[in-house]
Amino acid sequence: MLGFRDPVADAIGLLRPRTVIGPSLRATGEWALRFDTFLHVRIGGLVRGTCWLILEGHEPVLLREGDTFMLGNPPPYVLASTPDASPRPAAPVLAGAEDGFVRIGPESEDDLYLCVGHIAFDDRNAALLTDLLPPLVIVRAADPHGRRLGQLIDLLATEVGIAAAGGPLVQNHLAQILLVHMLRAHAGRTDRPTGWLGALNEDGVGAALRAVHADMAHSWSLKELAEISHMSRSAFARAFKSHVGIPPLEYLIQWRMSLARDALTRDTLSISELARATGYLSESAFSTAFRRVVGSSPAQFRNQARQPARAAANGKAEGG
Structure with a gap:
């Protein structure tokens, strides 16, 4: 039988997701990173601290510890310590990661700890999901799904920071579970998405x-x-x-x-x-x-x- 259990399972199966979890970011002081346009989905969350997410065409959003976010076919966006911090390109900074981390500023117990990654889909079927997603979905730590999502982000960040056997496989599965829970949270809101x-x-x-x-x-x-x-x-x-x-x-x-x-x-x-x-x-x-x-x-x-x-x-x- 070709069908799976429900539309979400069918979509994830057809999308053949390929997950890349970037190095985690730890930062103190003033900082800002600009991320380029990416197809198809970016996901992330704060293990500790606060930062601003600034998406073109939207008001800046303050993210707090335990919050998670999902960006659908996002335009360029900025993650920053303050809305007016001057951003620099994220790619060269992330390329300098060591042991799964990028650090900006001196080490501190009060630093930001951010985990972010992206999920790419088979182009033939990507529209099954991406056409239904808004540019930005935020699930707060206090939301009904927030605690579970925060735990997944914490697990994902831990996997990125250790060189354990099977790490990429675990990261891939955790990211897909995170995606499904983000979709559930999005679909369960009063401003419901269109489509299936x-x-x-x-x-x-x-x-x-x-x-x-x-x-x-x-x-x-x-x-x-x-x-x-x-x-x-x-x-x-x-x-x-x-x-x-x-x-x-x-x-x-x-x-x-x-x-x-x-x-x-x-x-x-x-x-x-x-x-x-x-x-x-x-x-x-x-x-x-x-x-x-x-x-x-x-x-x-x-x-x-x-x-x-x-x-x-x-x-x-x-x-x-």
Whole structure:
């Protein structure tokens, strides 16, 4: 079965996240670092101290100990001791890290201790998540999710600072867990996000979404989904489109094709197997839907996806 347990699990699986946790920052005195634009998500949090986050187009935000933040497709931004501190480029400073730390100013028990990293996604599917995220999400230490997120940041910072076996693997998993908890915190707020992320908290629509993602191979009808949601078909269709942005059956097709693209890229199933796994009774029906959404046949898409791998294999063979 191609579907996972829910939309978040499906999205994370399709995004193939690649995590890089930068060196932790310890700083005292006046300082400011300017970070360049980055695709797709930056995450971070304060283990100790306070600092300002200054994002272009937004008012400066004071971050305190235990706060965490997430930036979606962020423009350039600054982390600083004060809003008016003169920033310098962050990249050269971070490049001088030793033992997982960068220090600015003399060592002190009252210094700032900041952990920050970034998560990059597969470009083909990145919009599944990044289109739903605002530029900035902050979860305060006192928020319902804040304590758990603060603990994750603390664990992440500890892993960065030690040269233990399996460190990168642990960092990668911790960052993904942090991402999921940040998404939960964001989706649970009153100013709910659009798309499937916000719809998960709606009792009726959320139940239908979870059912669809639990069994992508089922031939779902509007009537079945409405019954799961305990609504009439017309009320369900209106509510679903209001929260998610597209009609329910179109949403189903889009997710099926996202899963199909991923499977074809990895060449894990034959086209006939893929048709059954995505709820189509025949290979031709699946191919017609795939061509309508993707713009090429499944076979053409798979062959194009294989070309970079072949080129890499040939280059490796020629190199010796």
